[in-house]
Amino acid sequence: MKRWMTLGLVGLVACGESTPPIYEPKDCPDAVESSRPRPVAQSQAVSAGEGxxxxxxxxxxxxxxxxxxxxxxxxxxxxxxxxxxxxxxxxxxxxxxxxxxxxxxxxxxxxxxxxxHPVYAFSNGRPPPVTAGSTAEYTDGLKMVQANAVWDANDDGVLDADAPVGSSIRVCVIDSGWDDRHPELKAAYVGGKDFVDGDDDPRDYDTQAQTWGGGHGTHTAATIVAQLASTGSVNPSEDSAGVVGVAPGVELLVARVLNTQGSGKLSAILSAMEWCQQQGAKLASLSLGSDKSNPLEQDAFQKALNGGMLSIAASGNSGTGDPSTEPGVAFPAAYPSVLAVGAVDFDGEHPSFSQVGAEIALVAPGVDVLSAALTESTAYSLLDVGGARYTSRSLEFAPVGVYEGPLVYCGLGGSRTACGAAATCEGFVAYVDRGGTDSQGEGLTFAKKVTSMRRAGARAVIIGNNDPSDGVGRFTLGTVGSWLPTASVSYQDGEALKKLSATQARMSLVSVDYQRLTGTSMATPHVTGVAALVWSARPSLTAAQVRDILQKSAAPLPRGSAKGSRNDTYGYGLVQAKDALKLLETYP
Missing domain, CATH: 3.30.70.80 (Peptidase S8 propeptide/proteinase inhibitor I9)
Incomplete structure (x- = not known):
C-alpha cells in the first residue's frame, strides 16, 4: 500500500566557498535533520492518563x-x-x-x-452514475469477475439501459477512510463517520500531524464504485483513462476504523457495524482483520446478518504456502456469518500470501490490482541519463519532484562517504546497488541508503536491482518521510549506469492518482461489488440468498474442478457477475 506524501525537493545549503577542495567525510549542512522522516502522530487518545x-x-x-x-x-x-x-x-x-x-x-x-485488540490493514440517494466513459477504464480485475459484461454487454464504454449497476444498494466500506478529493469517489459518497477521531469526517487523514494515510480505504472503495469518465492523473504506461468500479451505481458509506498507520481497534469495528446498519447498508466490505477472535465480535456480525446486512471480509495476507504452518483464515472473515474472500492472480492461481481454510467462500483478483490512490500521493518515474531513457519505478513513499545533476556511483550507499570525492554539496544523482549490510551488520534498507545519500549531498537516488530476473522490482522506503526522489532500475540497466559516472542525469517523479496494490484486501471489494449487482437486480433477496447465488455461480478453481464443489484454497471459486445474474433468472 502506498502511503506517500506530496513533497517538494528539500533544498540543502551549498557548501560555500570556504569548503576545502580536498574531500572530507562530513555531512552537508542541514542534511541530517532534513533526512529524518516526519513524525506521524498517533491517533488522538480518547482520554489522558493511565489505562x-x-x-x-x-x-x-x-x-x-x-x-x-x-x-x-x-x-x-x-x-x-x-x-x-x-x-x-x-x-x-x-x-x-x-x-x-x-x-x-x-x-x-x-x-x-x-x-x-487491534485490527489491521490486512436521506437522499446518490444521483445516477455517469453512463458513458471509455473501455480503457475496464481493469483486468473488473473483466475477470465479468462486471463489465453485466452492464456493458456490447463493450462500447457506455452503461446499458436498465442493466444492474448496484443502484439503491448501500455499501459500507469499513476501512481507513477515503480521499474526498478523488474524482472517482465523489459522486457515489452518501455519508460517513470516523471511529478513530470520533467525528463525521471519515477522511484518511491525521489532522494533528496534517498527513494523509496510505489510501487503503480509497483503493478498496474505488474497486467497488469508481465512476466512468471521472479520471484523475494517470500513469501513461498503464494505458488507462482511470478505472471504473464493479458496481458504479451503489451508494457509498465510509466508516473509518483504521488510523493513518493502518491499524485500529476492535471497538471501532463494533461501532462501525452498528452504524452501517443504522444507515441502511445492505453490504459491509471489510478489507481488514486480526488473528484474534472475540465472542462479542462474532455476535455483532451474526446480528448484522440476521438484520439483513451481508458482511464480506478478507481472509488475510499471512499465508505461508505450507499446510503445516498455515495460520488459517483471519477474523472477522472466519466467522460463519461472514463471507470470507481469498485472492488469486490474473491467471487464477493462488498466491501464497492469501490465507486459506475451511471458511473460504470465494476468491477474486488480489495481485497487482489497479484502483484509486490518494490524489497526488503516488508517482511514476521518468529517468534520463546522457540523453537516453531508462525504465524505472518510483519507490513507495518517495516524493514527487524533478532533479537534474551529475550521476555519481556510490556503491552500496551504506554511508555518506560511499560516493567518494565526487559527492559535493552542490548536489548530484546518486546511483547505489541494492543489498549489503551496515557497520553493525544489519541489512542496508533503502531508507538507510537514501538517508546516507542525502547526508552526502545527493538530491535524487537511483537503486540498481541485484536480481537479474526481477526487472526494476517493487521497493519501498518503509514509511512516510522527507525522502529524496528515489527510483529503481533493473540489474542490467544498473550495470550500464555504473559506467556513466559524471554523466548528466534527470529524474522526474510525476504524481498519479492510481496505483496497483496486492492483497486479499484488493480481492474483497470485487466480491462486494458483484454482490451489489446481484442485489440491485432483485432487491427482495435476503443476505443469505445473495451469498448463495455468488457461491453457486462461481467459476470453480483449480480449473477442472466440478461446479459447486469447494476447497480450502479457492472456496467455491472465482466470483462471476454475469453467471450470477444468469443464475438469478431461474433462482426461486
Missing part, C-alpha cells in the same frame, strides 16, 4: 438499552472512562486501569472483560 482499552460485557437482566446504560454507569463509578456503548450487545468500550479492571472483574453483573 488500557477493554470491552466490558454485562449480563442483560432488563432491556438491552437500559442494561447497557447501567453497565456504562457502573464502569464510570468504578473509575473507568466509557468510550462507546452497544445496546444490542450489552457491552461498552472503556479505558481501564489495572485497579479498575480488578474491581469490575469482581462485579457479579460483569459477564466478561475483553482486551480491545
Amino acid at each position: 488500557e482499552d477493554f470491552i466490558v460485557q454485562y449480563h442483560r437482566t432488563v432491556s438491552a438499552a437500559a442494561s447497557t446504560q447501567a453497565a456504562g454507569d457502573a464502569v464510570v463509578r468504578t473509575g473507568g472512562l466509557v468510550r462507546a456503548r452497544w445496546s444490542q450487545l450489552g457491552a461498552v468500550a472503556a479505558r481501564l486501569t489495572p485497579e479498575v479492571r480488578q474491581k469490575l472483574a469482581k462485579d457479579p453483573q460483569v459477564l466478561a472483560i475483553y482486551p480491545d
